[in-house]
Amino acid sequence: MRASEELFERARRVMPGGVNSPVRAFRAVGGCPPFLVRGEGAYVADADGRRYVDCVSSWGALILGHAHPVVVQAAQQAVADGSSFGAPTPWEVEFCERLCAAVPSVEVVRLVNSGTEAVMSALRVARAATGREGVVKFDGGYHGHADVLLVRAGSGVATFGLPDSAGVARSAVQATYSLPYNDLGAVHELFRRRGGEIAAVLVEPVAGNMGTVPPQPGFLQGLRELTERYGALLVFDEVITGFRLHYGAAQDLFGVRPDLTCLGKVIGGGFPLAAYGGRADLMRLVAPDGPVYQAGTLSGNPVAVRAGLATLRVLEDGAVYRQLEEVGRALEEGLREEADRAGVPVCVNRVGSMLTVFFTPGPVVDYATARACDGARFARFFHGMLARGVYLPPSPFEAWFVSAAHGPEEVDWILRAAREAFREAA
Numbered sequence: 236m237r238a239s240e241e242l243f244e245r246a247r248r249v250m251p252g253g254v255n256s257p258v259r260a261f262r263a264v265g266g267c268p269p270f271l272v273r274g275e276g277a278y279v280a281d282a283d284g285r286r287y288v289d290c291v292s293s294w295g296a297l298i299l300g301h302a303h304p305v306v307v308q309a310a311q312q313a314v315a316d317g318s319s320f321g322a323p324t325p326w327e328v329e330f331c332e333r334l335c336a337a338v339p340s341v342e343v344v345r346l347v348n349s350g351t352e353a354v355m356s357a358l359r360v361a362r363a364a365t366g367r368e369g370v371v372k373f374d375g376g377y378h379g380h381a382d383v384l385l386v387r388a389g390s391g392v393a394t395f396g397l398p399d400s401a402g403v404a405r406s407a408v409q410a411t412y413s414l415p416y417n418d419l420g421a422v423h424e425l426f427r428r429r430g431g432e433i434a435a436v437l438v439e440p441v442a443g444n445m446g447t448v449p450p451q452p453g454f455l456q457g458l459r460e461l462t463e464r465y466g467a468l469l470v471f472d473e474v475i476t477g478f479r480l481h482y483g484a485a486q487d488l489f490g491v492r493p494d495l496t497c498l499g500k501v502i503g504g505g506f507p508l509a510a511y512g513g514r515a516d517l518m519r520l521v522a523p524d525g526p527v528y529q530a531g532t533l534s535g536n537p538v539a540v541r542a543g544l545a546t547l548r549v550l551e552d553g554a555v556y557r558q559l560e561e562v563g564r565a566l567e568e569g570l571r572e573e574a575d576r577a578g579v580p581v582c583v584n585r586v587g588s589m590l591t592v593f594f595t596p597g598p599v600v601d602y603a604t605a606r607a608c609d610g611a612r613f614a615r616f617f618h619g620m621l622a623r624g625v626y627l628p629p630s631p632f633e634a635w636f637v638s639a640a641h642g643p644e645e646v647d648w649i650l651r652a653a654r655e656a657f658r659e660a661a
């Protein structure tokens with residue numbers, strides 16, 4: 236028995252599904268996940284000594300690749316200096332100054348430990364600021380596992396949400412509305428009927444959690460206009476897109492200024508670190524300046540903050556993003572070509588270094604069109620890739636992430652594997 240199989244058996248005895256986050260259990264693709272022991276640049280190695288080109292990149296967190304020397308050094312030094320104080324440190328000041336400087340809409344910011352916490356807290360601020368309870372999200376949008384957002388994707392337009400997870404109180408989601416992504420008309424209609432009850436519209440400026448789905452021209456701008464007209468707040472969940480598409484938030488690429496922004500993943504350099512911030516008048520509602528309570532024992536943890544700072548310093552000059560765009564484009568074009576050659580209908584959506592191969596002719600513009608993809612075909616393709624040393628996200632509804640450690644050699648490796656994997660999946 237392989238070492239990973241043995242570990243998975245032990246893991247399932249002591250952890251639900253053998254994992255600490257559901258998608259890692261490979262349920263969508265079947266089989267045993269490789270248990271990883273090492274990461275280096277664009278590669279990961281498992282407990283059986285197999286090496287893979289990594290297209291998960293810790294779900295987008297590792298924009299510089301695994302164990303980037305500058306990040307490793309910063310983290311090691313931070314641990315040696317004391318790993319946690321539960322008190323203010325100079326690094327968090329510099330870090331927050333950097334976030335505010337890089338994201339103009341973020342005037343004041345609070346650090347937390349996960350994207351879940353960031354979004355949950357931003358919504359608390361939005362409700363406090365508006366005195367309203369309604370929250371609008373989009374089908375297929377994922378914003379962490381806070382009760383209020385676990386609403387069945389695809390639920391009827393403008394109907395009261397149903398809990399998507401057992402254990403979520405009906406009352407927690409009765410003011411949550413889930414609408415089709417890119418459907419401004421549906422948002423307009425909801426505001427027309429319930430505008431006075433809606434505290435916030437929460438949106439991923441590029442959707443990443445139903446696979447990569449870019450916003451259609453005018454969608455984000457339209458959300459800005461509607462929220463302004465009805466006195467609701469616009470909250471951008473940039474946990475994936477923040478510092479992923481350029482040095483700053485995606486909002487500036489689209490020319491839309493949200494009221495609040497959530498960051499995570501990339502900003503922590505592979506450590507548990509996230510943030511929410513925005514207009515000063517809103518963020519001053521947060522304790523101890525204001526009445527919105529939110530706290531954390533390990534918030535602003537110096538190891539995470541110093542690793543994040545090191546990451547942002549490397550990203551700052553912009554060269555990394557030009558490389559990510561080039562490598563992303565080569566991958567997109569190559570994958571499309573290989574799928575065509577094998578006669579497999581796919582829709583490849585890409586924005587910068589995030590990309591998804593949907594096993595459907597497409598176009599994929601929202602959750603309904605994403606769900607039209609052939610899951611069994613994806614599973615065959617996934618295992619074909621894994622067997623050839625390419626580690627993809629084990630679900631058809633995820634983004635693949637390219638890092639700065641991915642170059643032409645890795646693209647070749649991926650495309651060679653894809654040529655055969657597409658043929659097997661056909």
Ligand SMILES: *Cc1c(COP(=O)(O)O)cnc(C)c1O
Nearest residue numbers: 349350351377378379472474475
């Ligand atoms: C990953 C993610 C989250 C949740 O972040 P965690 O750190 O996993 O809690 C929230 N929003 C988006 C858009 C994400 O991709």
